[in-house]
Amino acid sequence: xxxxxxxxxxxxxxxxxxxxxxxxxxxxxxxxxxxxxxxxxxxxxxxxxxxxxxxxxxxxxxxxxxxxxxxxxxxxxxxxxxxxxxxxxxxxxxxxxxxxxxxxxxxxxxxxxxxxxxxxxxxxxxxxxxxxxxxxxxxxxxxxxxxxxxxxxxxxxxxxxxxxxxxx
Amino acid sequence: xxxxxxxxxxxxxxxxxxxxxxxxxxxxxxxxxxxxxxxxxxxxxxxxxxxxxxxxxxxxxxxxxxxxxxxxxxxxxxxxxxxxxxxxxxxxxxxxxxxxxxxxxxxxxxxxxxxxxxxxxxxxxxxxxxxxxxxxxxxxxxxxxxxxxxxxxxxxxxxxxxxxxxxxxxxxxxxxxxxxxxxxxxxxxxxxxxxxxxxxxxxxxxxxxxxxxxxxxxxxxxxxxxxxxxxxxx
Numbered sequence: 001x002x003x004x005x006x007x008x009x010x011x012x013x014x015x016x017x018x019x020x021x022x023x024x025x026x027x028x029x030x031x032x033x034x035x036x037x038x039x040x041x042x043x044x045x046x047x048x049x050x051x052x053x054x055x056x057x058x059x060x061x062x063x064x065x066x067x068x069x070x071x072x073x074x075x076x077x078x079x080x081x082x083x084x085x086x087x088x089x090x091x092x093x094x095x096x097x098x099x100x101x102x103x104x105x106x107x108x109x110x111x112x113x114x115x116x117x118x119x120x121x122x123x124x125x126x127x128x129x130x131x132x133x134x135x136x137x138x139x140x141x142x143x144x145x146x147x148x149x150x151x152x153x154x155x156x157x158x159x160x161x162x163x164x165x166x167x168x
Numbered sequence: 169x170x171x172x173x174x175x176x177x178x179x180x181x182x183x184x185x186x187x188x189x190x191x192x193x194x195x196x197x198x199x200x201x202x203x204x205x206x207x208x209x210x211x212x213x214x215x216x217x218x219x220x221x222x223x224x225x226x227x228x229x230x231x232x233x234x235x236x237x238x239x240x241x242x243x244x245x246x247x248x249x250x251x252x253x254x255x256x257x258x259x260x261x262x263x264x265x266x267x268x269x270x271x272x273x274x275x276x277x278x279x280x281x282x283x284x285x286x287x288x289x290x291x292x293x294x295x296x297x298x299x300x301x302x303x304x305x306x307x308x309x310x311x312x313x314x315x316x317x318x319x320x321x322x323x324x325x326x327x328x329x330x331x332x333x334x335x336x337x338x339x340x341x342x343x344x345x346x347x348x349x350x351x352x353x354x355x356x357x358x359x360x361x362x363x364x365x366x367x368x369x370x371x372x373x374x375x376x377x378x379x380x381x382x383x384x385x386x387x388x389x390x391x392x393x394x395x396x397x398x399x400x401x402x
Contacts, residue, residue, distance in 0.1 A: 155287040
């Protein structure tokens with residue numbers, strides 16, 4: 001993966017930071033906008049080198065659309081999984097079968113790996129313990145499949161189809 | 169040992185009882201404001217700020233804040249002096265996992281812009297220069313904890329810190345020239361700049377809080393840097 005030009009990376013950081021500013025101030029007062037632009041430009045100048053490697057190509061419409069679609073998809077997975085854990089806690093027999101499984105991911109981008117790890121951790125029943133290259137070590141509350149392929153099919157695959165478009 | 173502990177507990181109980189007895193004379197929630205009333209009634213037209221706390225801290229009692237900034241500066245210099253050695257390096261061996269390093273990289277600009285948001289809105293919302301500066305320093309602390317080789321640019325940070333401190337005194341001295349006393353709020357009292365409630369208002373409070381924010385951020389980052397380094401044998 002090649003790095004985008006410095007200007008593109010700078011502009012991308014500026015845009016993202018300015019959007020955060022808009023959410024923080026929640027006002028479109030011209031003074032706030034001007035001050036926000038100045039501060040975003042300063043912050044972007046200091047941080048764009050570590051913030052992004054791909055620059056403006058992150059804002060490709062296809063990626064943004066998938067990112068927006070990912071939010072309800074992920075929230076639904078979270079609700080389902082939380083109810084599942086509540087069921088396990090309240091069940092008199094406590095049907096748990098914990099263990100640590102290894103998964104493989106097809107994601108190459110580091111930010112994508114971070115998003116996948118957080119998605120796995122936030123859907124209860126699975127916690128990412130460590131990442132080593134393309135291997136994920138995951139603590140699973142109810143191990144259904146010990147093999148690498150099988151576990152990946154259960155845990156990482158559902159998120160990957162979105163994250164692959166967003167981050168690759 | 170046992171006797172010492174019992175004696176200590178006994179002493180604390182006596183002090184606690186004595187304090188409680190003293191405080192019981194003051195009814196809770198009663199109106200005890202003598203100076204406070206004045207601040208609340210005059211804060212808007214005298215300073216142009218909505219946040220009465222920052223108006224008191226920077227404007228009415230600006231000397232205290234200048235003292236606090238000095239205390240922080242001395243703390244930072246003191247830490248640097250105490251830990252001064254010829255060769256000091258980060259000796260940590262383990263880099264954080266991909267989750268930690270990537271997460272820190274992503275959060276870094278967000279924390280910085282939030283810190284700036286806090287100190288520039290000091291006259292409108294809770295916060296000000298000290299919390300804002302501390303927030304920005306947290307961003308640098310995060311980078312220090314995630315990466316074993318990360319280092320702040322020392323030269324730039326030290327110069328910025330000094331310049332920020334000087335600007336604070338300079339703002340006060342301009343007040344001395346225009347209004348006749350140190351830290352006189354020339355931006356509001358003389359110019360009446362801005363409308364109350366908007367970002368540009370509050371006289372020199374946002375100016376001074378920007379200066380303090382930059383100063384506190386660089387200072388605390390310097391303290392973190394000093395504390396994380398260990399002496400290296402040649």
